[in-house]
Amino acid sequence: MEECIFCKITKGEMDAEVVYSDDRVVAFRDINPQAPVHVLVVPRKHVRSVFDLSPEDYDLLGRIFQVAKRVSEEEGIAGSGVRILTNVERGAGQSVFHLHFHVMGGRQMHWPPG
Ligand code: AMP
Numbered sequence: 001m002e003e004c005i006f007c008k009i010t011k012g013e014m015d016a017e018v019v020y021s022d023d024r025v026v027a028f029r030d031i032n033p034q035a036p037v038h039v040l041v042v043p044r045k046h047v048r049s050v051f052d053l054s055p056e057d058y059d060l061l062g063r064i065f066q067v068a069k070r071v072s073e074e075e076g077i078a079g080s081g082v083r084i085l086t087n088v089e090r091g092a093g094q095s096v097f098h099l100h101f102h103v104m105g106g107r108q109m110h111w112p113p114g
Contacts, residue, residue: 006098010044019074024060025067027103035083036106037075041067047099049088068103077105085113 008014009028016028019039030038041064047053053061065084072078082105087094 004046004096004098006040006042006096006100007046010042020067020071022063022067025063027067027071030102034102035104035109037072037077037104039071039075039103041071041101041103043099048097049094049099050086051088052099064101068101071103072105075105081105081109083109083113 005014009016009018010026016031018026018028020027020041024044025041026044027039027041030040043057043060043064045057045060047057050061068082068084069078072082082103084101084103086099086101
């Protein structure tokens with residue numbers, strides 16, 4: 001079975017523009033950015049979506065949001081507006097089935113997102 005592309009990126013087996021990395025979380029620029037800043041915050045652990053987290057993974061969510069804040073500050077968008085979102089399954093737009101949070105900013109965000 002072909003390995004998950006985000007697993008490959010977190011293991012350094014596939015190129016990505018990594019902006020943050022620690023023992024549990026990696027953040028890298030989206031290859032098809034939808035905003036001037038568009039970073040994906042991804043756990044190293046392979047989990048399909050936020051609905052597949054088990055209770056022992058919940059502290060990982062806290063780490064992910066810490067990283068999202070840190071990246072937003074470093075990218076200079078923390079004060080101007082940041083959208084942090086995760087898609088769950090195809091109907092919501094999920095196309096890579098390894099949990100990731102989009103961190104987007106640098107332009108006016110609209111609602112509803114469509
Ligand atoms: P989603 O559609 O919510 O599952 O988000 C997946 C995101 O991953 C999309 O915004 C893609 O542009 C992005 N993406 C897919 N492949 C790569 C890659 N190799 N490097 C960086 N971002 C990627």
